[in-house]
Structure formats: structure tokens, C-alpha cells
Amino acid sequence: MKFVQIIDYKTERPDGMNTLMDKWVEQTKGKRTATHSLVGQDRTDASHYVEIVEFPSHEEAMKNSHLPETDRLFQEMVALCDGMPSFTDLDVVRDEQLNTATARRVFEEICVAGDLDIVGQVYAPDYRDHDVLKEAETVTGSDVIREDVTHWRAAFDFAFTLHDQIAQGDDVVTRWTWTGLHKGAFLGVQPTGKQCTMTGTTTFRFRDGKIQEGWWHYDAVGLMRQLGVI
Numbered sequence: 001m002k003f004v005q006i007i008d009y010k011t012e013r014p015d016g017m018n019t020l021m022d023k024w025v026e027q028t029k030g031k032r033t034a035t036h037s038l039v040g041q042d043r044t045d046a047s048h049y050v051e052i053v054e055f056p057s058h059e060e061a062m063k064n065s066h067l068p069e070t071d072r073l074f075q076e077m078v079a080l081c082d083g084m085p086s087f088t089d090l091d092v093v094r095d096e097q098l099n100t101a102t103a104r105r106v107f108e109e110i111c112v113a114g115d116l117d118i119v120g121q122v123y124a125p126d127y128r129d130h131d132v133l134k135e136a137e138t139v140t141g142s143d144v145i146r147e148d149v150t151h152w153r154a155a156f157d158f159a160f161t162l163h164d165q166i167a168q169g170d171d172v173v174t175r176w177t178w179t180g181l182h183k184g185a186f187l188g189v190q191p192t193g194k195q196c197t198m199t200g201t202t203t204f205r206f207r208d209g210k211i212q213e214g215w216w217h218y219d220a221v222g223l224m225r226q227l228g229v230i
Helices: 014-027 058-065 068-080 098-112 116-122 143-155 220-226
Strands: 003-010 036-041 048-055 086-091 123-131 156-168 171-182 195-207 210-218
Touching (some): 014 036, 048 058, 058 086, 098 156, 098 171, 098 195, 123 143, 143 156
Antiparallel strands (some): 003 048, 003 086, 036 048, 171 195
16 A cells, blocks of 8 residues: 655755755665655745655555665754654555546547547647657647547547556656557558557646647557558
């Protein structure tokens, strides 16, 4: 079970705190068990900070706490704080990665199921699309998704297998395998009835909960080879 520690403190020396954290990160390379650290500043009190540190489990967090570097960090941190920091230990009982869930909707509900009515819910109106098969480097507007899905669904009966999703900041990267039966004209190639497979990755950049930009990278050459074009 994931474990999170919340550290609540006040300081008038945030630069010193950042320097201290940078030093700890450098000194604990290969030893620390913390997987994610986030620091927030109170908008109503500039001296009030909250740090959220994530670990794979409580046991791994304890290993991290027992590192000599962590003990030194705590002592130096206290010296920079106005008063003693407070600590809250939490077992994570629910973890919703909302952007990754939205990315999955693209593949499962829009591409495979063909539900174009939800494009406006998922994509920003000024969405920017980058696709290896397009002549233009960038195509703008969510209508490009409707056009692409309509085109691919007319040419293939297909499905996606989603292998991995990695979320960092506003970006979600999905690694996938696509399998499709060639049933209609595609890029000038008449239906072959062949079952084709290709792998790829898609990176979506989110803004305000919607997809603002997308990069589609896949084995287009391999697909054309399977269709007999190459």
C-alpha cells in the first residue's frame, strides 16, 4: 500500500530550504526510497509550506527515515523553520490519476467505440495535433480528432491494447499496440482483408483538465509493409 507523509512548516528562508532539499536529493542517490515529493506554498501566508512525500509503502518510508542523510536533513530543516514542523502519516486508500483516465477514454471510447460526441469533453477547442502520417507538422482544432477517427474506423476494424501509462506534470504518455483488420481504403490502398499490428506511443499534454496537445508516434512504415505497399 502506498504511503504518504505530509510535512507542514513555516519558514522565512525558502531559498535555504530549497538548497537543503537539493543537497539531500544529491546525497541520497541510489539509497532513498521516496518516489515523489511535492512542495506547496500557502497563498494566504507566504511563510507557510506543505511538503507531500510519497513512498511505495510504510516500510519503505521507514528505511528512508533511517538514512543518516535524512536525519541530517531534519536537523537542518528545523533550524530553518519558525517552530517545529508537524508530520502527518497517511496510508493511501484511493489514488485517482485523472489525466491518465482521460487519456484512456481517447483510446477506448473515442477511437475504438467511435463516440465522437465526447470529443468536446476530452479535447480543448484549440487542440494541437502532431501525427507522423500528416504532411503538416501541426494541425490545430479538435475537429482533427473527429476526422482522424472517422478515417481510421472506415479503413479498419481495430482495437488498442494499452500497456503502460506514465504521468508527469501535465503530460501523460501511453504505450500501446494497435491491431486492425483492413476493410476499407486507406491512404489510397484498397481493402486487403489483412490483419495488421503496430506499436506506438502517444503523449498528451493537458490544460484545465482537457487535452491541449498530442504527439502520435507509431510504426507507420511497418503498417504500410503489412498492407503490401512497401
